[in-house]
Amino acid sequence: xxxxxxxxxxxxxxxxxxxxxxxxxxxxxxxxxxxxxxxxxxxxxxxxxxxxxxxxxxxxxxxxxxxxxxxxxxxxxxxxxxxxxxxxxxxxxxxxxxxxxxxxxxxxxxxxxxxxxxxxxxxxxxxxxxxxxxxxxxxxxxxxxxxxxxxxxxxxxxxxxxxxxxxxxxxxxxxxxxxxxxxxxxxxxxxxxxxxxxxxxxxxxxxxxxxxxxxxxxxxxxxxxxxxxxxxxxxxxxxxxxxxxxxxxxxxxxxxxxxxxxxxxxxxxxxxxxxxxxxxxxxxxxxxxxxxxxxxxxxxxxxxxxxxxxxxxxxxxxxxxxxxxxxxxxxxxxxxxxxxxxxxxxxxxxxxxxxxxxxxxxxxxxxxxxxxxxxxxxxxxxxxxxxxxxxxxxxxxxxxxxxxxxxxxxxxxxxxxxx
Ligand code: HAM
Numbered sequence: 001x002x003x004x005x006x007x008x009x010x011x012x013x014x015x016x017x018x019x020x021x022x023x024x025x026x027x028x029x030x031x032x033x034x035x036x037x038x039x040x041x042x043x044x045x046x047x048x049x050x051x052x053x054x055x056x057x058x059x060x061x062x063x064x065x066x067x068x069x070x071x072x073x074x075x076x077x078x079x080x081x082x083x084x085x086x087x088x089x090x091x092x093x094x095x096x097x098x099x100x101x102x103x104x105x106x107x108x109x110x111x112x113x114x115x116x117x118x119x120x121x122x123x124x125x126x127x128x129x130x131x132x133x134x135x136x137x138x139x140x141x142x143x144x145x146x147x148x149x150x151x152x153x154x155x156x157x158x159x160x161x162x163x164x165x166x167x168x169x170x171x172x173x174x175x176x177x178x179x180x181x182x183x184x185x186x187x188x189x190x191x192x193x194x195x196x197x198x199x200x201x202x203x204x205x206x207x208x209x210x211x212x213x214x215x216x217x218x219x220x221x222x223x224x225x226x227x228x229x230x231x232x233x234x235x236x237x238x239x240x241x242x243x244x245x246x247x248x249x250x251x252x253x254x255x256x257x258x259x260x261x262x263x264x265x266x267x268x269x270x271x272x273x274x275x276x277x278x279x280x281x282x283x284x285x286x287x288x289x290x291x292x293x294x295x296x297x298x299x300x301x302x303x304x305x306x307x308x309x310x311x312x313x314x315x316x317x318x319x320x321x322x323x324x325x326x327x328x329x330x331x332x333x334x335x336x337x338x339x340x341x342x343x344x345x346x347x348x349x350x351x352x353x354x355x356x357x358x359x360x361x362x363x364x365x366x367x368x369x370x371x372x373x374x375x376x377x378x379x380x381x382x383x384x385x386x387x388x389x390x391x392x393x394x395x396x397x398x399x400x401x402x403x404x405x406x407x408x409x410x411x412x413x414x415x416x417x418x419x
Contacts (some may be wrong), residue, residue: 007113007121009307017322018310023106025152026126033145035104035128040084042108046074052083052288054259056199063111077110082260082285082301083292085129090294100132106306118276118308127282127303131289134298136233139264139284140240142302146268146280147246153309154318157271158279161251162237165202165261166222166230168287174225175201185215202255221252230263237264260285264300272315273308280304327353327378327417329371333364334383341382344392344407351414371397378417 004010011019030037046066053059065077078084085103088094094101106126113119128145130138147160165171178201186194190209197204205216226234241248248266256265265283273279282302289297313319328348332341345357356374358367371379381393391404394416405413 005121007115007119009120009122017324018313018319019306021319021322022149022153022306022309023126025149026104026106029145029149029152030104030128033102033141035102035130035145038085038088038103038105039107040078040081040088040105042110043075043077044084044087046076048083048087048292049076049079052086052258052260052292053080054200057257057259059111059257063113065110065112078107079111080109080258080303081105081107081125081127082129082258082288082299082303085301086131086285086288086292086294086299089131089297090289090292095132095295095297098132100130102128102130104128116276118273118305118311120307124306125303126306127301129299129301131297131299134233134284134286136236136264137240138300139233139237140244142282142300143237143241143248143266143268144244144246146282146302146304150268150279150304150309153313155270155272155279155309155312155316156318157312157316159269159271160246160248160266161254161269162241162248162264162266163251163254164223164226164230164234164263165255165265165283166226167262170225170227170230171202171222174220174222177220177225178202181219182215188215200259203257205253205255206257216253223250223252233263256281256283260288260291262286266302268304270308270312273312276308278305279308279312323375325375325377326356327376328355328380329367329374329376329378330355330357330380330382331364331367331371332358332382333367334387335361337383337387344380344382347410348414348417353417 049064050060059079064079066074069075089101104127106124108122108124110122112121115121128142143160143162150158182197186197188211189197190207190212193204193207193209193212204212207213254265254267261283263284263286266281267278268280269277270279271277280302284300286298288299289295330341330345332338342357345355348355362370368379376397379395379397381395386393386404390407392407393402393404394413395402403416405416
C-alpha cells in the first residue's frame with residue numbers, strides 16, 4: 001500500500017467547505033485593501049533561499065527540500081514565499097510599473113520539520129508583501145490584514161505580539177551586548193543554544209529549554225538599544241495599531257526564524273492549538289531586494305499557516321458546520337429515458353444551476369436519499385405519466401410544494417428554481 005509522505009496531508013472534499021471559507025475571506029480582505037494576487041513557481045534555485053532566509057537559520061540549515069536536478073542545478077521546494085516574491089519583483093522589473101506593489105498569495109510551502117499537530121512538511125500559507133515603501137502604515141496594515149482574516153474565522157483566543165529588530169548596525173551593536181551578557185553563562189546554556197551563540201545569537205530567545213529561558217529572562221533586549229530612526233518608526237506603527245483597536249503586546253523577546261528582517265516584526269498566536277501556536281508571522285525586510293541583486297526597495301509582509309488556523313477553528317468550534325448544497329437533483333424513474341434526463345440536467349447546468357443526477361441505476365428511493373444527502377433545494381422527477389405528457393414534476397424540498405411544468409417552458413422551470 002503506497003501512502004502519502006509523512007507530514008503531508010490529503011485535503012478531502014469534506015474538508016473543502018472550511019478551506020474555501022478561509023480562502024474567500026483571504027481574497028475578500030485582500031480586495032478590500034487592494035492587494036493583487038501573485039503566483040510564483042513551487043521550486044527555485046537553492047541559493048535564493050539560502051541568501052535571503054539566511055544560511056544559519058533552521059529553515060535553510062535543516063528543513064529545506066533541496067535536490068540536484070538532471071542539469072546538475074541545486075533546486076529547492078519553496079519553504080516560504082517572501083524570497084520568491086522579491087525575486088519575481090526584481091526579475092520582472094515591477095518597480096518600473098508603479099512605485100508601490102501590494103501583493104498577496106495563497107500557496108503550498110515545504111519544510112522538512114518533525115511533523116506534529118499544526119506542523120506539516122507540505123503546508124499552506126496565505127500572505128501579503130508590500131514592496132516599494134517604508135511607510136509604517138504598511139507595517140501596521142500587515143498586522144491588521146492578518147488579524148482581520150484570522151478574526152473572520154471566528155477565532156478569539158488570540159495574542160498579537162510586536163517587536164522591532166532595528167537596522168543591522170544597531171542590531172550588531174546589540175549582539176555584542178548580548179554576547180557580553182551570555183559569555184559567563186555559556187556553559188549553562190543548552191547545547192543548541194551554545195551553537196546559536198556562535199551562529200545566530202538572537203535565536204537563543206526562542207529556546208524551549210527551561211534553563212535557557214531562565215537565563216534569557218534577564219537578558220538585555222534589542223528594543224532598549226534601537227537607533228532613533230527605528231524607534232520613531234516603531235512608535236508610528238504603534239500609533240496606527242492603537243487607532244485600529246487591535247489589541248497587541250510589545251514582546252522585546254520576539255525574534256523571528258528568518259534573517260531578512262529589519263525594524264518591525266510581529267506574530268499572531270493562538271491559545272488553542274498547542275505548542276505550534278504561531279498562526280501568522282511577518283515583518284519588514286528593507287534590505288532584502290538589494291541582497292538579492294535588485295535596486296534598494298523597502299518591503300514588509302506576513303504569512304499565515306492555513307492548517308494551523310483551521311486547527312484553531314476546529315478546537316474553538318468557531319465555524320458552524322457548512323453543508324454544501326446543490327440546486328437540483330434529477331430523479332430519473334424511467335430507465336429508457338436516461339440520456340434524455342441527463343441532457344435535461346445539462347440544460348439546467350447551462351443556466352448556472354448545480355445539478356446532480358443518477359449514474360448508478362439506483363432505485364427511485366435511493367435516488368431521493370441521494371438528493372437529501374446532497375441537500376438538493378429542488379428535485380425533478382423525470383419519467384412516468386408526466387413525461388408522457390412532456391412534463392416534469394418539480395418539487396421544492398424546502399416547503400414541499402410540487403408543480404408539473406411542461407418541458408417546453410424551460411423559462412418557467414428556471415424561474416421556479418431561481419425562486
Ligand atoms: P514563518 O513564521 O516561517 O514566516 O511562517 C509563517 C506561518 O506559517 C507560521 O506562523 C505558521 O503558522 C506557518 N507555518 C510555518 N511552518 C509551518 C509548518 N511546518 N507547518 C504548518 N504551518 C507552518 C514566513 O514564512 C515568512 N515568509 C513570513 C513573512 C512574509 N515575512 C515577511 N513577509
